[in-house]
Amino acid sequence: MIDMDAEKGIDNLRADAQRNLARILTAASEVFAEQGGEASVATVAERAGVGTATIFRRFPTKDDLLAAVIERRFRQLVEDTRRAAEIEQPGDALRQVMLVSVAIYVEDRLVAEAIGTPLFRRPRLRELQAEVTACKEQALRRVQEAGEVRPDVTLADLSLLMAAIGFVGQRLDADAPDAWRRCYHIVFDGLRPEIARPLSGAPVVLKQFGARHDSDASRS
Amino acid sequence: MIDMDAEKGIDNLRADAQRNLARILTAASEVFAEQGGEASVATVAERAGVGTATIFRRFPTKDDLLAAVIERRFRQLVEDTRRAAEIEQPGDALRQVMLVSVAIYVEDRLVAEAIGTPLFRRPRLRELQAEVTACKEQALRRVQEAGEVRPDVTLADLSLLMAAIGFVGQRLDADAPDAWRRCYHIVFDGLRPEIARPLSGAPVVLKQFGARHDSDASRS
Amino acid sequence: MIDMDAEKGIDNLRADAQRNLARILTAASEVFAEQGGEASVATVAERAGVGTATIFRRFPTKDDLLAAVIERRFRQLVEDTRRAAEIEQPGDALRQVMLVSVAIYVEDRLVAEAIGTPLFRRPRLRELQAEVTACKEQALRRVQEAGEVRPDVTLADLSLLMAAIGFVGQRLDADAPDAWRRCYHIVFDGLRPEIARPLSGAPVVLKQFGARHDSDASRS
Amino acid sequence: MIDMDAEKGIDNLRADAQRNLARILTAASEVFAEQGGEASVATVAERAGVGTATIFRRFPTKDDLLAAVIERRFRQLVEDTRRAAEIEQPGDALRQVMLVSVAIYVEDRLVAEAIGTPLFRRPRLRELQAEVTACKEQALRRVQEAGEVRPDVTLADLSLLMAAIGFVGQRLDADAPDAWRRCYHIVFDGLRPEIARPLSGAPVVLKQFGARHDSDASRS
DNA sequence: GATGAATGAGAATTCATTCAT
DNA sequence: GATGAATGAATTCTCATTCAT
Numbered sequence: 001m002i003d004m005d006a007e008k009g010i011d012n013l014r015a016d017a018q019r020n021l022a023r024i025l026t027a028a029s030e031v032f033a034e035q036g037g038e039a040s041v042a043t044v045a046e047r048a049g050v051g052t053a054t055i056f057r058r059f060p061t062k063d064d065l066l067a068a069v070i071e072r073r074f075r076q077l078v079e080d081t082r083r084a085a086e087i088e089q090p091g092d093a094l095r096q097v098m099l100v101s102v103a104i105y106v107e108d109r110l111v112a113e114a115i116g117t118p119l120f121r122r123p124r125l126r127e128l129q130a131e132v133t134a135c136k137e138q139a140l141r142r143v144q145e146a147g148e149v150r151p152d153v154t155l156a157d158l159s160l161l162m163a164a165i166g167f168v169g170q171r172l173d174a175d176a177p178d179a180w181r182r183c184y185h186i187v188f189d190g191l192r193p194e195i196a197r198p199l200s201g202a203p204v205v206l207k208q209f210g211a212r213h214d215s216d217a218s219r220s
Numbered sequence: 221m222i223d224m225d226a227e228k229g230i231d232n233l234r235a236d237a238q239r240n241l242a243r244i245l246t247a248a249s250e251v252f253a254e255q256g257g258e259a260s261v262a263t264v265a266e267r268a269g270v271g272t273a274t275i276f277r278r279f280p281t282k283d284d285l286l287a288a289v290i291e292r293r294f295r296q297l298v299e300d301t302r303r304a305a306e307i308e309q310p311g312d313a314l315r316q317v318m319l320v321s322v323a324i325y326v327e328d329r330l331v332a333e334a335i336g337t338p339l340f341r342r343p344r345l346r347e348l349q350a351e352v353t354a355c356k357e358q359a360l361r362r363v364q365e366a367g368e369v370r371p372d373v374t375l376a377d378l379s380l381l382m383a384a385i386g387f388v389g390q391r392l393d394a395d396a397p398d399a400w401r402r403c404y405h406i407v408f409d410g411l412r413p414e415i416a417r418p419l420s421g422a423p424v425v426l427k428q429f430g431a432r433h434d435s436d437a438s439r440s
Numbered sequence: 441m442i443d444m445d446a447e448k449g450i451d452n453l454r455a456d457a458q459r460n461l462a463r464i465l466t467a468a469s470e471v472f473a474e475q476g477g478e479a480s481v482a483t484v485a486e487r488a489g490v491g492t493a494t495i496f497r498r499f500p501t502k503d504d505l506l507a508a509v510i511e512r513r514f515r516q517l518v519e520d521t522r523r524a525a526e527i528e529q530p531g532d533a534l535r536q537v538m539l540v541s542v543a544i545y546v547e548d549r550l551v552a553e554a555i556g557t558p559l560f561r562r563p564r565l566r567e568l569q570a571e572v573t574a575c576k577e578q579a580l581r582r583v584q585e586a587g588e589v590r591p592d593v594t595l596a597d598l599s600l601l602m603a604a605i606g607f608v609g610q611r612l613d614a615d616a617p618d619a620w621r622r623c624y625h626i627v628f629d630g631l632r633p634e635i636a637r638p639l640s641g642a643p644v645v646l647k648q649f650g651a652r653h654d655s656d657a658s659r660s
Numbered sequence: 661m662i663d664m665d666a667e668k669g670i671d672n673l674r675a676d677a678q679r680n681l682a683r684i685l686t687a688a689s690e691v692f693a694e695q696g697g698e699a700s701v702a703t704v705a706e707r708a709g710v711g712t713a714t715i716f717r718r719f720p721t722k723d724d725l726l727a728a729v730i731e732r733r734f735r736q737l738v739e740d741t742r743r744a745a746e747i748e749q750p751g752d753a754l755r756q757v758m759l760v761s762v763a764i765y766v767e768d769r770l771v772a773e774a775i776g777t778p779l780f781r782r783p784r785l786r787e788l789q790a791e792v793t794a795c796k797e798q799a800l801r802r803v804q805e806a807g808e809v810r811p812d813v814t815l816a817d818l819s820l821l822m823a824a825i826g827f828v829g830q831r832l833d834a835d836a837p838d839a840w841r842r843c844y845h846i847v848f849d850g851l852r853p854e855i856a857r858p859l860s861g862a863p864v865v866l867k868q869f870g871a872r873h874d875s876d877a878s879r880s
Numbered sequence: 881g882a883t884g885a886a887t888g889a890g891a892a893t894t895c896a897t898t899c900a901t
Numbered sequence: 902g903a904t905g906a907a908t909g910a911a912t913t914c915t916c917a918t919t920c921a922t
Contacts, residue, residue: 016922017885040912051887056914116391153406160392161403164384171336172380172428179424183381186373189417190410197409204399208392237902260895271904273898282896457881480916491883493919502917556831593846600832601843604824611776612820612868619864623821626813629857630850637849639842648835676901677906700891711908716893 023048024055028069032110037066037119066110067122073111074128077104078135085135090142094149095188097139098162101132102184105166112170115163120208129208133159150196152203159209161187243268244275248289252330257286286330287342293331294348297324298355305355310362314369315408317359318382321352322404325386332390335383340428349428353379370416372423379429381407463488464495468509472550477506506550507562513551514568517544518575525575530582534589535628537579538602541572542624545606552610555603560648569648573599590636592643599649601627683708684715688729692770697726697779726770727782733771734788737764738795745795750802754809755848757799758822761792762844765826772830775823780868789868793819810856812863819869821847 027048031039041062045052059065077100084096105112114120120129136155143149165187169180247268251259261282265272279285297320304316325332334340340349356375363369385407389400467488471479481502485492499505517540524536545552554560560569576595583589605627609620687708691699701722705712719725737760744756765772774780780789796815803809825847829840 020885041914042912052913053887053915054885057885057887060914062913115388116395150409156396156399157402157406160388160399161385161406164388164403165381167387168335168380168384175336175428176376176424179376179380182374182377182419182424183384185417185419186377186381187407187410189370189415190407190412192410192415195409195412195415197405199402199405204396204402208395240903261897262895271906272896273904273906274902276897277902280897460882481918482916491885492917493883493885494881496918497881500918555828556835590849594842596836596839597842597846600828600839601825601846604828604843605821607827608775608820608824615776615868616864618860619816619820622817622859622864623824625857625859626817626821627847627850629810629855630847630852632850632855635849635852635855637845639845643842648832680906701893702891712892713894713908713910714906717906717908720893722892 020048020050020054021058024050024058024065025068025072028055028065029072029108032066032069033108036109036113041065063119066114067119067125070111070114070119071125071128073104073108074125074132077101078128078131081132081135085139090139090146091148094139094143097136098158098188099184101136101159101162102166102169102180105163106169106173106180109170112167115167116208133209147193149191150193152196152199153191154203156204156209160204163209240268240270240274241278244270244278244285245288245292248275248285249292249328252286252289253328256329256333261285283339286334287339287345290331290334290339291342291345291348293324293328294345294352297321298348298351301352301355305359310359310366311368314359314363317356318378318408319404321356321379321382322386322389322400325383326389326393326400329390332387335387336428353429367413369411370413372416372419373411374423376424376429380424383429460488460490460494461498464490464498464505465508465512468495468505469512469548472506472509473548476549476553481505503559506554507559507565510551510554510559511562511565511568513544513548514565514572517541518568518571521572521575525579530579530586531588534579534583537576538598538628539624541576541599541602542606542609542620545603546609546613546620549610552607555607556648587633589631590633592636592639593631594643596643596649603649680708680710680714681718684710684718684725685728685732688715688725689732689768692726692729693768696769696773701725723779726774727779727785730771730774730779731785731788733764733768734785734792737761738788738791741792741795745799750799750806751808754799754803757796758818758848759844761796761819761822762826762829762840765823766829766833766840769830772827775827776868807853809851810853812856812859813851814863816864816869820864823869 024044028044031044031047035043041052041055044065045055048055055065059068080100081097084100085093087093087096105115119125133155136159140149140153140155140158144151144153162184165180165183168183172179244264248264251264251267255263261272261275264285265275268275275285279288300320301317304320305313307313307316325335339345353375356379360369360373360375360378364371364373382404385400385403388403392399464484468484471484471487475483481492481495484505485495488495495505499508520540521537524540525533527533527536545555559565573595576599580589580593580595580598584591584593602624605620605623608623612619684704688704691704691707695703701712701715704725705715708715715725719728740760741757744760745753747753747756765775779785793815796819800809800813800815800818804811804813822844825840825843828843832839
């Protein structure tokens with residue numbers, strides 16, 4: 001009984017702490033999604049209803065907090081991407097896979113701002129990105145093998161385009177909420193193989209946005 | 221005589237002041253292009269070889285300085301765009317017109333950051349953007365009338381795509397300097413009319429990126 | 441029976457508590473000896489494997505913890521000094537007595553820092569210091585009565601010199617580990633009575649470093 | 661006339677700034693001398709009657725301010741030492757030279773604390789220390805050549821002893837203002853060559869407190 | 881009794897903007 | 902008109918101490 005009580009106590013404590021942690025992360029997600037990474041930790045603390053020191057106890061650095069928020073988004077992205085990759089029709093699968101990637105930028109100012117910054121190169125995030133990349137790659141390969149998309153387009157190309165569209169979508173979300181969808185469609189429409197003209201540069205090698213694999217080498 | 225002297229004095233001062241102003245703008249252009257809008261005014265002052273107060277005499281607010289720098293870039297953009305629009309071959313004209321638009325983002329961190337922010341909505345900049353838009357619109361119309369680009373693509377669509385590509389190009393310039401060129405080509409390749417599928421949303425109305433004018437209404 | 445159980449419970453807890461207390465003191469000794477008194481309580485708690493609150497339960501204030509750590513060192517010092525004072529040869533006895541006093545500063549950054557601060561004036565520490573002083577005094581008297589050390593040198597003088605040498609020894613331990621030993625020897629070499637010149641000031645009365653007692657008055 | 665006015669203006673400005681700088685340094689000297697280097701910059705700012713930002717404008721880092729304060733003391737020390745080194749009687753010269761060195765520690769808590777810390781290794785301070793060392797060395801050599809001080813004592817030994825005595829003198833200044841003077845005399849009394857016993861360790865090599873030179877090598 | 885969590889009170893530092901010369 | 906100086910208002914981060922479990 002005593003043990004149980006003790007465990008309960010510990011559990012409760014942890015539960016409390018985790019609730020607080022959740023509140024911090026939620027508040028941070030909201031604040032940074034709305035105001036970008038320049039929002040002050042104090043703002044987050046206020047929205048979370050805690051003191052700033054509480055936040056710094058969990059996240060030694062503001063960057064750690066930002067990274068945690070981004071990771072959280074990416075964890076959701078991994079799930080969404082996996083689900084999308086399971087769509088049977090290859091074309092639909094690729095479109096959906098890429099759509100969720102665009103959405104993550106559109107919906108979160110912090111994520112959009114973080115494109116190409118050191119925050120995107122943190123190990124944990126890299127792992128999540130790798131999972132997303134794997135799904136995307138599979139989806140792209142299926143479509144290219146089905147001959148529905150020009151073969152010289154690489155995953156990096158597509159990922160970059162999605163990030164790009166997502167970023168401006170985010171920035172213009174208030175003024176023109178669906179403008180980015182048109183862009184997205186235009187890009188996808190134009191991926192058909194029959195209109196492929198030789199692409200100028202060498203395929204992009206970018207760990208952040210879809211690495212090239214051996215299978216790519218043969219194509220280049 | 222005294223008046224003349226006074227005027228001379230004032231003229232001299234004005235000449236000096238204008239030279240100072242030029243130096244400030246040049247320095248600010250460089251600094252903000254490299255470091256983004258978060259670079260301090262003091263940094264700009266140092267590079268310009270003037271005191272900070274001198275900058276604030278000309279630009280009451282840092283935002284005013286930022287706006288002036290962006291305007292300067294856009295003044296150059298207007299010229300470049302006009303020249304590009306005069307290219308005979310409609311396809312080449314459009315490509316070049318759009319290319320200079322992409323370049324402005326790639327080359328300038330401040331401009332890339334400013335996409336969709338209030339800085340882009342300042343009246344003076346709006347006017348310059350309108351001029352650019354006019355050229356772009358003309359270029360697009362020519363190509364569409366020549367049947368080389370799908371007719372349902374609007375100027376806003378294209379401008380958004382260029383801004384998007386320019387932004388990621390800017391962000392990834394260090395890691396993958398030419399990645400954005402591939403994206404740019406992919407998008408242009410895909411604009412052919414034969415592959416057009418109906419675009420989902422209504423055409424975008426966005427003053428910042430290619431406004432539709434009354435004359436456009438008939439086209440929609 | 442219930443009482444006994446309760447007492448057992450308390451006893452068990454006390455045993456636990458005392459083990460905890462020991463671990464805290466050990467950890468604190470190490471941490472403060474290495475990093476000085478500015479080391480955080482959290483650091484101590486971590487090294488001790490306890491929570492910070494546990495520390496504050498035993499030591500209401502960080503200063504109390506610091507004092508306890510210093511006291512612990514001085515308890516050891518009392519022992520070492522007593523043992524040294526028992527050395528037969530008066531000269532050797534004094535040297536050894538003083539050497540252990542120097543060592544306490546050299547080996548412990550906290551103790552070195554605390555010289556002359558309120559931490560050194562706490563009652564409990566005073567008592568320990570008194571014991572040390574008694575031994576030192578005896579050792580000094582023996583040597584002076586043997587005519588091996590100039591008679592006008594007081595215990596306070598010597599204690600001050602040892603603290604001084606110990607302090608710089610501590611500070612320069614990394615750069616010149618044995619520099620203080622030379623200083624120590626130079627001082628002791630110079631204590632011979634044949635070279636005594638009249639000392640300028642009145643004998644120092646310093647409770648912290650060798651107090652004069654009533655019995656001393658007759659000597660002055 | 662206009663030029664003169666302009667120059668006057670500039671001069672006044674500079675004068676004002678310099679006066680402020682002087683006030684900052686004076687305030688900092690006082691505060692740090694009394695409270696040690698842990699006193700907050702805000703405290704200094706308050707005593708100087710300026711904002712903290714003003715201080716940080718001149719001294720980018722608190723350490724820079726501390727270093728400046730110490731340098732200031734050492735500049736005075738250089739002067740005092742030079743003057744002392746010119747005393748004819750070698751013994752008096754050495755005593756006076758060393759006395760001013762002790763005094764700098766006694767009178768300034770910051771300087772006393774800084775012994776052996778990185779603050780003492782800053783290049784500018786090193787230069788000043790070198791000048792002091794040169795004077796001290798000369799003074800020591802004179803006395804040793806006159807046979808008045810044991811030849812195996814090095815400058816580093818003496819400097820260390822002076823720093824040591826100065827430190828405890830500083831710490832005990834309130835309780836026993838002149839206690840350190842007795843210590844100082846005891847040490848000097850004991851430097852006579854006739855009582856020299858072989859010193860145990862090798863001569864200390866310590867840039868901070870009197871480097872060994874070639875002439876020392878022959879002695880070791 | 882023990883503990884991890886929470887926090888208020890600082891601390892250093894930065895920067896856009898205003899002032900005095 | 903130009904300038905360096907001054908500063909108030911933030912911002913990130915730390916830490917001794919208190920609280921809730």
